[in-house]
Amino acid sequence: MSADDRARGPAPDESMDRIWIRNLLDSADEVIYFKDLQSRFLRVSLGMARRHGLTREQCYLLTDFDLFAEEHAAAALADEQQIIRTGEPIIDIEECESFVDGSTRWVSTSKFPLRDLDGRIIGTFGISRDITRRVVAEQAMERLAERSAAASAELARVEAQLRAVLNGSSDAIAQYSPDLRYRYVNPAGERLRGMALEDLIGRTDREIVPDIPGLDAWESALREVLSTGAPREHEFSLVLHDGREGWFHTTMSPETDVSGAVVGVLTSTRDVTQAKLAERALAHQAMHDPVTGLANRYLLMDRLGQAMLRLERHSGRVALVFIDLDHFKTINDSYGHEVGDEVLVELARRLSSVGRREDTVARLGGDEFVMLCENIAGDADLHDLAARVVATLSEPFAVGNGLQLALSASVGVSVTSDPHARPADLLRDADTAMYRVKQHGRNGYHLFDDSADRENDDHLQLAAELQHAVERGQLTLAYQPLLSLSDQRLLGFEALLRWRHPSRGTLLPAEFLPTAERAGLMGQIGAWVLDAACARLAAWTRHAPRDDAPLSMAVNVSGSQLRSGGFVDQVRGALAAHGIAPSALRLEIGERELIHDDPRIESTLSALGAMGVQLVVDDFGASVTSLARLPRIPVSVVKLARFADLGQREVVAAVIATAHGLGMSVVGGGIEDAEQLAQLSALSCDDGQGFLLGRPLDEAGAERLLHGARAVPT
Structure with missing residues (x-):
C-alpha cells in the first residue's frame, strides 16, 4: 500500500456499510426504517422500536397497519407506493400520526426510494423526527392569537356600543378629574351646557x-364622592338657554383604577322637568279644587288652623263666610254639568274679586264655598262683606251659548276672637247660619248667633226625621252600573242611597248624610245599606246563569263606620247571612278618610282586606298624602274623581300609572261625555261609571239591564 493510500485511510467496503448502518440504527432516537416493495418493515431504528414498545426483531415484516390507525396507515402506504412508482422522494412532510390506541403525535417525515447497487428500486426508507412539542406550542400560540384577536374585536364592539349608547343617550354624561376638570362629555352633556366638547375638556364648571346658581352645592357633591368613594344623588334646577326653568337629577359615581383608588367622578344627569311639573300639579291638585282652581277643604282648614294660632300671638278676629248657591242642582239637571261648571268658575271669580288679597276663597264641594277672613275690625265689616257677596252673586251669569242665568246665594257668617276655638266648630257655625238664610227664603246673609241659631238649626229637625227613616222604610237604594272600558261589559253596580222624604221628596246623600254624620246615625244607616246591598246582590247571583262572570256590589262607607269597633263583624255577618263571596263586595272609602293617620281606620281596612273584601279609594286624585299611603293599605281599586279638566292629562296619567304600579285597577268616575271616555281609555283606565255609561237605576231597571247584558253574546 502506497503512502497516499495510507493517508486516505481504508477504502469503504460492504462490511463498513453494515457497521455504519448498525451504529445509525442503534444510536438514533429518530424513527428510521427500511421497507420492501410491499411496505413491510425490513430494518428499523432502535428509537422506532422503542416508540412502539417493541424490539427491532418484532417489527420485522410488520406494516403500518399493525402499528397505526387504519386511516394513517392507508395514507402512508399510498405515499410509499407513489415513491416506488415514481422514484421521487417526499421531503420534510409534517403530519400527525395516529395510533391504534387513539394517541397521536406530530412528526416531520422524509421518505426516499430504496435502491440496490444497480439502482433498481427495491423498497423505501424514511426518517421521522418528533415535532409534537413545537406543533403544540405553535397551535397554542395560534389559539392565543385568535383569542387575542377575538378579545380585541369584542373590545372594539363593546367600545362602539358604549360610544353609541353615550352618543344616543338623552342623559347628560360627564367624566370629572380629581380637580373637577372635564375629561369627557357626551353629546347630551354638550347640549345641556350649551358648549362643544373641545370647549369643555380641561376646564371646570367654575371657569x-x-x-351659576347652585355651583357651590354641585362642587361640594363632587368632592364628597371623591373623598368617600361612595355614590350619591344630586338634584338641582337650572335656567335653560331658552329662558325656561329646568329640573335635573344627577347620579354621581366614583371612577376607580385597578387598585380601587378613586381617580375621578362619573356623572349622569337626567332631565326631570316633566316629572317635577307633574309633581307640582299633583301637589296643587291636593290642595285646590280642580274645577275652579280655588283652595279646597284641606287647604282651607289648614289656613284656618294657622289663623287660629296667630290669634294666640296677636289679638284679633277670624271670620268664615259660608256661601251656598241657591237651587244649583236645578242648573245641573236642566243644562248639564258643563254649564254647571261654568257657573261655578264664574262664581269663584266673583268671590275672589269681592274678597281682599289676603283672604282665602275655597270650594268645599258642590255649590258650597267659604271665605276665610282675618283681621276683621268689627261686625260692620262683616255685614258689608256678606252684603257684597250676596249682591255680586245675584247678578246674571252669562254661560253656555248665550244663556243668562239669574241666581242667588245664601250666605252664613261666623266669627271668633277666641284662639282656642275649634276650626271645625267655626265652619259648622257658618254652615248653620247659612241654613238659617235658606229657612227664611234664601238670597241673603246671616251672622251666626249662638243662643238663637242652635235651637232653630234645620239640621236638628232633619236628624230627628232621619232617626225614623229606616224603621219607616223611607230609605231605598239605586244602582249605578260599573262597566269595563275595554269591552263595555257589565261588571257590577254601586249601591247609592236615597231618602224618600214624606215632605221634601227624594233626597240625595249629600242632602242628609252630613246631618246623619253629625247626629251619630251613620252606623245605623250604614248597616241598613250594607245589608240591603248584599241581599240584592245575592238575589241577582242566585238567578244568574252558572257560566256568568260574578257580579260585584259597591257600598260607600263613612269614616265613622270604619272607626267603629264592630264594623268588621258587621261586614262578616252580612256576607254570611246572604251567602256572598267577600271578593264580590266592594267597600268605597272617601279619599279624605285616608289623609290622617288613624290607627282605627288602618286596622279596620287591614282586617277587611284580609277577609278578601275589595277596598276602593273613592274620589281619588286630590291628595299627594293619600297617594303616598296607598302602598300601606290593602286597596284593590282606585276610583278617580270626575276630572273636569282632562287637559291636566299628566296628572290623570300619573294617578293611573301609580295605581297600576301598585297592582290596583282604576275606575274612572263621573264619565259624562265621549271625550272623557276616550281620554280615560287612552290612559289605560280599566273600568268606568257615569251618566254616559249608565245612570243610577231602581231595582227593576237594574234587573232589565242585567237581562239585556246576559242576552248579548260575548
Whole structure:
C-alpha cells in the first residue's frame, strides 16, 4: 500500500456499510426504517422500536397497519407506493400520526426510494423526527392569537356600543378629574351646557360659568364622592338657554383604577322637568279644587288652623263666610254639568274679586264655598262683606251659548276672637247660619248667633226625621252600573242611597248624610245599606246563569263606620247571612278618610282586606298624602274623581300609572261625555261609571239591564 493510500485511510467496503448502518440504527432516537416493495418493515431504528414498545426483531415484516390507525396507515402506504412508482422522494412532510390506541403525535417525515447497487428500486426508507412539542406550542400560540384577536374585536364592539349608547343617550354624561376638570362629555352633556366638547375638556364648571346658581352645592357633591368613594344623588334646577326653568337629577359615581383608588367622578344627569311639573300639579291638585282652581277643604282648614294660632300671638278676629248657591242642582239637571261648571268658575271669580288679597276663597264641594277672613275690625265689616257677596252673586251669569242665568246665594257668617276655638266648630257655625238664610227664603246673609241659631238649626229637625227613616222604610237604594272600558261589559253596580222624604221628596246623600254624620246615625244607616246591598246582590247571583262572570256590589262607607269597633263583624255577618263571596263586595272609602293617620281606620281596612273584601279609594286624585299611603293599605281599586279638566292629562296619567304600579285597577268616575271616555281609555283606565255609561237605576231597571247584558253574546 502506497503512502497516499495510507493517508486516505481504508477504502469503504460492504462490511463498513453494515457497521455504519448498525451504529445509525442503534444510536438514533429518530424513527428510521427500511421497507420492501410491499411496505413491510425490513430494518428499523432502535428509537422506532422503542416508540412502539417493541424490539427491532418484532417489527420485522410488520406494516403500518399493525402499528397505526387504519386511516394513517392507508395514507402512508399510498405515499410509499407513489415513491416506488415514481422514484421521487417526499421531503420534510409534517403530519400527525395516529395510533391504534387513539394517541397521536406530530412528526416531520422524509421518505426516499430504496435502491440496490444497480439502482433498481427495491423498497423505501424514511426518517421521522418528533415535532409534537413545537406543533403544540405553535397551535397554542395560534389559539392565543385568535383569542387575542377575538378579545380585541369584542373590545372594539363593546367600545362602539358604549360610544353609541353615550352618543344616543338623552342623559347628560360627564367624566370629572380629581380637580373637577372635564375629561369627557357626551353629546347630551354638550347640549345641556350649551358648549362643544373641545370647549369643555380641561376646564371646570367654575371657569366656564363662575356665577351659576347652585355651583357651590354641585362642587361640594363632587368632592364628597371623591373623598368617600361612595355614590350619591344630586338634584338641582337650572335656567335653560331658552329662558325656561329646568329640573335635573344627577347620579354621581366614583371612577376607580385597578387598585380601587378613586381617580375621578362619573356623572349622569337626567332631565326631570316633566316629572317635577307633574309633581307640582299633583301637589296643587291636593290642595285646590280642580274645577275652579280655588283652595279646597284641606287647604282651607289648614289656613284656618294657622289663623287660629296667630290669634294666640296677636289679638284679633277670624271670620268664615259660608256661601251656598241657591237651587244649583236645578242648573245641573236642566243644562248639564258643563254649564254647571261654568257657573261655578264664574262664581269663584266673583268671590275672589269681592274678597281682599289676603283672604282665602275655597270650594268645599258642590255649590258650597267659604271665605276665610282675618283681621276683621268689627261686625260692620262683616255685614258689608256678606252684603257684597250676596249682591255680586245675584247678578246674571252669562254661560253656555248665550244663556243668562239669574241666581242667588245664601250666605252664613261666623266669627271668633277666641284662639282656642275649634276650626271645625267655626265652619259648622257658618254652615248653620247659612241654613238659617235658606229657612227664611234664601238670597241673603246671616251672622251666626249662638243662643238663637242652635235651637232653630234645620239640621236638628232633619236628624230627628232621619232617626225614623229606616224603621219607616223611607230609605231605598239605586244602582249605578260599573262597566269595563275595554269591552263595555257589565261588571257590577254601586249601591247609592236615597231618602224618600214624606215632605221634601227624594233626597240625595249629600242632602242628609252630613246631618246623619253629625247626629251619630251613620252606623245605623250604614248597616241598613250594607245589608240591603248584599241581599240584592245575592238575589241577582242566585238567578244568574252558572257560566256568568260574578257580579260585584259597591257600598260607600263613612269614616265613622270604619272607626267603629264592630264594623268588621258587621261586614262578616252580612256576607254570611246572604251567602256572598267577600271578593264580590266592594267597600268605597272617601279619599279624605285616608289623609290622617288613624290607627282605627288602618286596622279596620287591614282586617277587611284580609277577609278578601275589595277596598276602593273613592274620589281619588286630590291628595299627594293619600297617594303616598296607598302602598300601606290593602286597596284593590282606585276610583278617580270626575276630572273636569282632562287637559291636566299628566296628572290623570300619573294617578293611573301609580295605581297600576301598585297592582290596583282604576275606575274612572263621573264619565259624562265621549271625550272623557276616550281620554280615560287612552290612559289605560280599566273600568268606568257615569251618566254616559249608565245612570243610577231602581231595582227593576237594574234587573232589565242585567237581562239585556246576559242576552248579548260575548
